[in-house]
Amino acid sequence: xxxxxxxxxxxxxxxxxxxxxxxxxxxxxxxxVQSTPVPVxxxxxxxxxxxxxxxxxxxxxxxxxxxxxxxxxxxDADPAPQGxxxxxxxxxxxxxxxxxxxxxxxxxxxxxxxxxxMLFVITIKEKDGPLKIQKYQINL
Numbered sequence: 001x002x003x004x005x006x007x008x009x010x011x012x013x014x015x016x017x018x019x020x021x022x023x024x025x026x027x028x029x030x031x032x033v034q035s036t037p038v039p040v041x042x043x044x045x046x047x048x049x050x051x052x053x054x055x056x057x058x059x060x061x062x063x064x065x066x067x068x069x070x071x072x073x074x075x076d077a078d079p080a081p082q083g084x085x086x087x088x089x090x091x092x093x094x095x096x097x098x099x100x101x102x103x104x105x106x107x108x109x110x111x112x113x114x115x116x117x118m119l120f121v122i123t124i125k126e127k128d129g130p131l132k133i134q135k136y137q138i139n140l
Contacts, residue, residue, distance in 0.1 A: 041065055043090075043124050045134070053140055054111045056099045056120065063090040065129075071122040073099050075138075077112035115140055 043066040046059040056073065063069070070087040084099050102111035118138040125131050 042129075043069070043126065045122055045124075047120060047136055047138070049138070049140070050098070054101055054109075056101070056138065058097045058099060058120075059095075060088055060097070061094045063088070063092070063094050065127055066090040067125040067127050069122065069124050071120065073118070073120045075101070075112075075118040076116045077101070078114045082112060 041062075043060070043062040045061070048057045048059070049055075050057055058071070060069065067090065068087070069090060070085075072083065072085045074081065074083040076082070082101070086097075088095065088097070100109065100111070101115055102109055104110075118140065120136040120138055121133065122136075123131065123133050
């Protein structure tokens with residue numbers, strides 16, 4: 001008869017030991033963003049690879065300070081060099097564009113493989129200002 005309370009006490013002790021076991025969590029990573037200060041009264045751009053690395057995201061801002069914007073993206077992919085050439089009308093405002101590394105028909109896309117030597121060149125003509133040409137070498 002005295003065995004039953006002892007088993008209950010041991011069970012409570014074991015369960016409380018399991019419940020008090022610390023849980024290990026992944027340490028939060030703090031990313032430091034290094035950015036160059038952009039003048040408030042000038043057009044700006046930001047480039048970022050899409051998470052699946054099948055497209056380049058181009059963010060355009062401060063477009064009310066620009067007269068014209070054009071850009072070219074070139075890269076080598078099997079079997080031949082590839083590229084995208086386009087422009088943005090500043091009067092359409094700030095925007096984000098997605099430049100795919102491949103071709104799409106409706107919802108079916110075929111992405112290029114073995115991409116190398118990617119270069120993005122953007123030309124911005126500021127209102128009452130100089131013509132700026134910026135080149136970015138992009139590594140996948």
